[in-house]
Amino acid sequence: MPSTAVVCRDLSFSWPDGTVVLDGLDLALDGGRTGLVGANGSGKSTLLRLIAGELTPAGGEISVAGGVGYLPQTVTLDTGASVADLLGISERLAAIAAVEAGDASAENLAVVDDDWLVEERARAVLDRLGLPVGLDRSVGTLSGGEAVLAALAGLLVDPPEITLLDEPTNNLDEPARERLHAAVDNWPGTLVVVSHDRELLEHVDRIVELRAGAARTFTGTFRDYTAALEAEQEAARRMLRVAEADLAREKRQRAAAEIALARRKRYADKAFANKRMPKVVMNLRRAEAQVSAGKYRNLHDARLDEARAALAEAEAAVRDDDRIRIDLPATAVPAGRIVADLAGFTVRGPERIGVVGRNGAGKTTLLRAIHAAAAVPVGYLPQRLDVLDDDRSVLDNVRAAAPTATPQHVRAQLARFLVRGADVDRPAGTLSGGERFRVCLARLLLADPAPQLLLLDEPTNNLDLDSVAQLVAALSGYRGALVVATHDRHLLADIGVDRVHRVERP
Incomplete structure (x- = not known):
C-alpha cells in the first residue's frame, strides 16, 4: 500500500x-x-x-x-514563449548548447546538472502524448x-x-x-x-x-465508487422507510395512550362525584393517577422523540434527488420533418445526433452552419456559458428569452431547474458554476418560441458529475431535434443519440 x-x-x-x-x-x-x-x-x-x-x-x-x-x-x-519554456527546460538546453560549443564554464555545468539527455526525454514525452512539435515552436501557435x-x-x-x-x-x-x-x-x-x-x-x-x-x-475506480454509493443509498432508503414506519407507529401508540388516560380520568371523575369512597382515599388515588399518567405520557413522548431522531438521522443519510424534471411539449417536432438541411448533412425531428471529431476538425463550425440553415426555432448553447447578463437577475435573464411569460410562471419553471426562492432574484454574476449552467439551460429550454432544434457545443466542459446528470435529466424532457458536439462518449450514451457524425479535418 x-x-x-x-x-x-x-x-x-x-x-x-x-x-x-x-x-x-x-x-x-x-x-x-x-x-x-x-x-x-x-x-x-x-x-x-x-x-x-x-x-x-x-x-x-x-x-x-x-x-x-x-x-x-x-x-x-505566455504566447511569446517557446514549447521548451513551457516545459521548463529552455535554460538547460541553452547551457548544453553552450557547453557543446566549447563554453564549459562552472555556471553552465551547474545549470545542466548532468541532465544531458533532457532534450531527448522531452521529445519522447511529447511524442507519447501525441504532440510531436518542435521545442522552439511558439506557444501562441x-x-x-x-x-x-x-x-x-x-x-x-x-x-x-x-x-x-x-x-x-x-x-x-x-x-x-x-x-x-x-x-x-x-x-x-x-x-x-x-x-x-x-x-x-x-x-x-x-x-x-x-x-x-x-x-x-x-x-x-469511479465505477466501484458509484456501485458502493448506490448500495449505501439503497440501505439508507430502506432505513428511512423503517424509521418512517416506526414514527407512525409511535404516533398511533401515543394517541391510543391519550385515549386510555382520558377514559380513566372520566371513570375517576365519576367515582369522585358519586362519593363511592372516602374523600381522603379518592384524593390520594387521584394524585397517584396523575403521577402515573405523567409517567405514561413521558414514556410515550420519549419513544416518540427517539423515533423522530431516528427519522432525522435516516433522512440525513439519504442524498437529495437533485434531478431536473421538466416536460417540454412545445419543443416537439413531427417525426421525419426536416429542421435543417446542409449539403451532405440533414437534421430531422426528433432525432438526436452526436458530433465527434478531433480538435480543430470543425465541429463548432458545423453547429453554426446548422444554426444558420435551421427552418425551426433554435436554441444554441456555446462552449462558454456567456449567454447571461451578469448584472441582471436570474429571473430577468430567463424572461428576456420568454418575454410573454409572467414572473410567476418563470419562477415555477425555474424551480424545476432547481433554482428556487431568493436565488431567482440574484444577479447572474454571483452564481456558482453549477447554478449558472442550470440557469443557461433554463433560459434555453424555456424560451418563447420554444426551440425545436437544440445545438450544444461541448456541454459537459467544466461541469461536475452532478451537473452532467442534471443535463441528461433535462434533455429527457426535450422533444425536438438535438445535435451535440462532444468528446464525452458517456454523455452520448446517456442522452440516447440516434446516430454519430464524425467531422474530419479538411
Whole structure:
C-alpha cells in the first residue's frame, strides 16, 4: 500500500468576501492515483490550490511528502514563449548548447546538472502524448488542447513527487484523451486529479469525495465508487422507510395512550362525584393517577422523540434527488420533418445526433452552419456559458428569452431547474458554476418560441458529475431535434443519440 503523500489537518479556507469553502477538513491522500470528485462549490479546485501552495489556509495545516506540481483548470500561457519554456527546460538546453560549443564554464555545468539527455526525454514525452512539435515552436501557435498536453508534458519531463491535475481533459479531443489515460496509467509518483471525465476516473486507484465539508475515500475506480454509493443509498432508503414506519407507529401508540388516560380520568371523575369512597382515599388515588399518567405520557413522548431522531438521522443519510424534471411539449417536432438541411448533412425531428471529431476538425463550425440553415426555432448553447447578463437577475435573464411569460410562471419553471426562492432574484454574476449552467439551460429550454432544434457545443466542459446528470435529466424532457458536439462518449450514451457524425479535418 502506498505511503501517505498529503495530509490535511483541520484545514479551513474562506474567500475575502467571507464565503467559507473548507471548514475543519481532515484528509489523507495516499500515493498512487486518486480521483477527487464532488459537487460544484465543494472545494475541489480550492483544495488543489491549497496543496500546491497557491493559496494560504485560514486555519489548520497541510503536510506534503515531496515536491508538488500543479496543472490548473485554465492554463494561462505566455504566447511569446517557446514549447521548451513551457516545459521548463529552455535554460538547460541553452547551457548544453553552450557547453557543446566549447563554453564549459562552472555556471553552465551547474545549470545542466548532468541532465544531458533532457532534450531527448522531452521529445519522447511529447511524442507519447501525441504532440510531436518542435521545442522552439511558439506557444501562441498551439491550440487549446495542444497547450494542455504541452503543460502536462512539462510535469512528466521532470516529474515531481506529487502531481495535481484540475480537469485535465477539458479541451482535449478523443485521441488526446486516450493518450492522457495511458499516461495516467503509468504516472510516476503520486497523482491527484479533479475530473468529471468518467473514463479518466476509471484509471485511478481510489476516489475521494468532498461532500458537506468532509472527505470520504472509496477504494477502486469511479465505477466501484458509484456501485458502493448506490448500495449505501439503497440501505439508507430502506432505513428511512423503517424509521418512517416506526414514527407512525409511535404516533398511533401515543394517541391510543391519550385515549386510555382520558377514559380513566372520566371513570375517576365519576367515582369522585358519586362519593363511592372516602374523600381522603379518592384524593390520594387521584394524585397517584396523575403521577402515573405523567409517567405514561413521558414514556410515550420519549419513544416518540427517539423515533423522530431516528427519522432525522435516516433522512440525513439519504442524498437529495437533485434531478431536473421538466416536460417540454412545445419543443416537439413531427417525426421525419426536416429542421435543417446542409449539403451532405440533414437534421430531422426528433432525432438526436452526436458530433465527434478531433480538435480543430470543425465541429463548432458545423453547429453554426446548422444554426444558420435551421427552418425551426433554435436554441444554441456555446462552449462558454456567456449567454447571461451578469448584472441582471436570474429571473430577468430567463424572461428576456420568454418575454410573454409572467414572473410567476418563470419562477415555477425555474424551480424545476432547481433554482428556487431568493436565488431567482440574484444577479447572474454571483452564481456558482453549477447554478449558472442550470440557469443557461433554463433560459434555453424555456424560451418563447420554444426551440425545436437544440445545438450544444461541448456541454459537459467544466461541469461536475452532478451537473452532467442534471443535463441528461433535462434533455429527457426535450422533444425536438438535438445535435451535440462532444468528446464525452458517456454523455452520448446517456442522452440516447440516434446516430454519430464524425467531422474530419479538411
